[in-house]
Amino acid sequence: MTRVAILGAGVTGLGAAWRLLEIHPGWEVTVFEQGDRPGGLALTWHEGEFAADLGPHRIYTELPEIEALLPGLISREQTLIVPRVSQLLLEGHFYTYPVKPAELLRHAGPVRLAGLAASAMAAKLRWPGGKPRNFGEAMIAAFGRATYDLLLEPYARKVWKTPPREVSSEIARVRVSAGGIGQMARRVFNRKEQHGSPSALNQFTYARGGVEELVKSLATRVRRAGGRIMTSTRASGLIVAGGRVTQVRLSHSSESSSTIDADIVISTIPLTELADWLQPFIPDSESAQAAHDLAHIGLILVGLEIRRRQFSPNSWIYFPEENYIFNRAYEPRNFDESMAPPGRTMPIFEVTSRLNDAPWSRADADIAENVKTGIVAAGLVNRDEIGQAFVRRIPHAYPLYTTRYRERLTTVCRYLRRFPNLVSTGRQGLFNHNNMDHSILMGLRAAECAAANLGNAAQPWYDNLGQFSHFRIVD
Ligand SMILES: Cc1cc2nc3c(=O)[nH]c(=O)nc-3n(C[C@H](O)[C@H](O)[C@H](O)COP(=O)(O)OP(=O)(O)OC[C@H]3O[C@@H](n4cnc5c(N)ncnc54)[C@H](O)[C@@H]3O)c2cc1C
Numbered sequence: 219m220t221r222v223a224i225l226g227a228g229v230t231g232l233g234a235a236w237r238l239l240e241i242h243p244g245w246e247v248t249v250f251e252q253g254d255r256p257g258g259l260a261l262t263w264h265e266g267e268f269a270a271d272l273g274p275h276r277i278y279t280e281l282p283e284i285e286a287l288l289p290g291l292i293s294r295e296q297t298l299i300v301p302r303v304s305q306l307l308l309e310g311h312f313y314t315y316p317v318k319p320a321e322l323l324r325h326a327g328p329v330r331l332a333g334l335a336a337s338a339m340a341a342k343l344r345w346p347g348g349k350p351r352n353f354g355e356a357m358i359a360a361f362g363r364a365t366y367d368l369l370l371e372p373y374a375r376k377v378w379k380t381p382p383r384e385v386s387s388e389i390a391r392v393r394v395s396a397g398g399i400g401q402m403a404r405r406v407f408n409r410k411e412q413h414g415s416p417s418a419l420n421q422f423t424y425a426r427g428g429v430e431e432l433v434k435s436l437a438t439r440v441r442r443a444g445g446r447i448m449t450s451t452r453a454s455g456l457i458v459a460g461g462r463v464t465q466v467r468l469s470h471s472s473e474s475s476s477t478i479d480a481d482i483v484i485s486t487i488p489l490t491e492l493a494d495w496l497q498p499f500i501p502d503s504e505s506a507q508a509a510h511d512l513a514h515i516g517l518i519l520v521g522l523e524i525r526r527r528q529f530s531p532n533s534w535i536y537f538p539e540e541n542y543i544f545n546r547a548y549e550p551r552n553f554d555e556s557m558a559p560p561g562r563t564m565p566i567f568e569v570t571s572r573l574n575d576a577p578w579s580r581a582d583a584d585i586a587e588n589v590k591t592g593i594v595a596a597g598l599v600n601r602d603e604i605g606q607a608f609v610r611r612i613p614h615a616y617p618l619y620t621t622r623y624r625e626r627l628t629t630v631c632r633y634l635r636r637f638p639n640l641v642s643t644g645r646q647g648l649f650n651h652n653n654m655d656h657s658i659l660m661g662l663r664a665a666e667c668a669a670a671n672l673g674n675a676a677q678p679w680y681d682n683l684g685q686f687s688h689f690r691i692v693d
Pocket residue numbers: 225226227228229230231250251252253256257258259260272273274275276277278451452453454486487488517615616643644645646647652653654655657
């Protein structure tokens with residue numbers, strides 16, 4: 219019997235297990251998860267009577283194969299269609315987002331509006347037409363220098379904790395508004411575009427009770443097919459013999475440790491950690507350095523109990539200015555009423571951080587206090603309406619696409635290709651800024667590759683990573 223170890227029970231690992239068992243029902247497939255339940259980033263966080271996703275997870279896909287699977291994972295009764303309402307706080311005013319010119323005219327004045335529009339037009343005329351070399355250039359080409367300086371540069375710098383000129387232009391390709399970046403720019407300045415915008419901008423699909431419902435459904439399929447999901451079990455290393463991975467080291471919540479034999483390993487844990495584990499067996503300083511230089515941006519979520527029914531009517535509020543520690547807020551009860559008890563709500567404030575820096579290094583209570591001060595100063599709430607604060611940290615929330623990330627990733631994948639029965643996949647496993655649908659597909663494809671090539675899947679796998687290069691996140 220072929221023994222497959224899958225590391226990580228996010229949607230990628232679960233998708234991989236499910237597909238493997240469909241192809242080879244007799245294989246022994248075990249998913250090892252360090253957390254106390256499956257889900258990874260697609261978890262729903264519970265604090266007393268409050269619930270929240272770790273960043274609200276819309277269900278959306280442009281991938282026909284995943285579109286066909288979704289109704290089997292989330293039933294029609296579990297599906298909510300949520301109207302999308304967003305605002306942006308800039309210079310003391312809450313603008314509707316995407317910003318409407320009439321509002322800009324009212325609050326910023328005709329001269330400023332004309333300046334923003336002229337700068338956007340000038341960018342269109344003047345841009346040399348070559349590929350932008352970084353995210354900053356991509357934004358200037360699409361929106362013009364004035365909007366870039368006013369809004370986009372500060373917001374990008376705040377989210378990525380990196381100057382936009384050091385961020386890859388790939389981010390502009392991956393994260394698009396429904397209809398692409400050109401359309402997003404036109405929508406800001408063109409009335410017709412605002413009204414005729416695609417539905418993704420006006421509403422979105424959400425799972426009743428939170429994204430974890432989708433995960434539970436995937437996990438049930440894995441178990442029904444005969445797979446095992448071992449939670450509270452952290453993979454802590456691999457053992458390589460004769461050039462192949464033969465065993466996985468495990469540490470359990472009871473502080474005990476063990477090793478298990480594996481013929482095939484599919485890893486969905488951060489690629490950087492995986493590459494580190496392998497260095498003692500095949501030392502390679504270039505790939506070790508490349509893995510070390512692939513950085514993640516961490517996310518600190520601060521949930522605040524507010525003693526009133528609704529904090530704001532918005533799905534999202536954006537805070538581009540530096541004087542607020544948080545970039546964005548969302549309110550789970552606006553996605554699904556049942557996520558908060560009557561008369562109270564828990565908006566969540568997103569704070570991004572590099573992992574070796576502040577605010578990551580600051581105490582939870584300190585960060586929560588900073589958030590409270592910010593929302594009172596913004597006029598969103600009175601101090602006496604704020605109750606308990608809850609903080610949750612996600613270290614590997616976003617892969618940081620710097621202008622050099624692609625070459626580093628290629629170096630690490632070239633190294634991993636040397637371990638024939640090990641395949642790394644998913645958002646963490648391929649350092650891919652993606653969505654759940656992409657991750658599930660990456661899990662399915664990894665399973666198919668492992669099933670077709672048995673213990674020699676690495677070469678065909680890493681040679682075909684281009685199959686994932688068209689992914690994009692439609693916001
Ligand atoms: C703020 C935010 C908002 C998002 N919004 C959306 C959205 O609206 N719609 C959407 O479709 N997608 C959204 N996404 C993306 C989505 O969450 C991811 O694409 C998807 O969940 C990634 O799944 P994964 O399995 O590849 O990775 P993960 O979910 O990170 O899973 C990896 C798993 O491996 C486990 N693990 C790590 N190390 C070890 C170890 N050593 N041993 C054992 N287990 C280990 C982790 O605990 C985790 O469970 C969002 C992401 C973020 C951060």
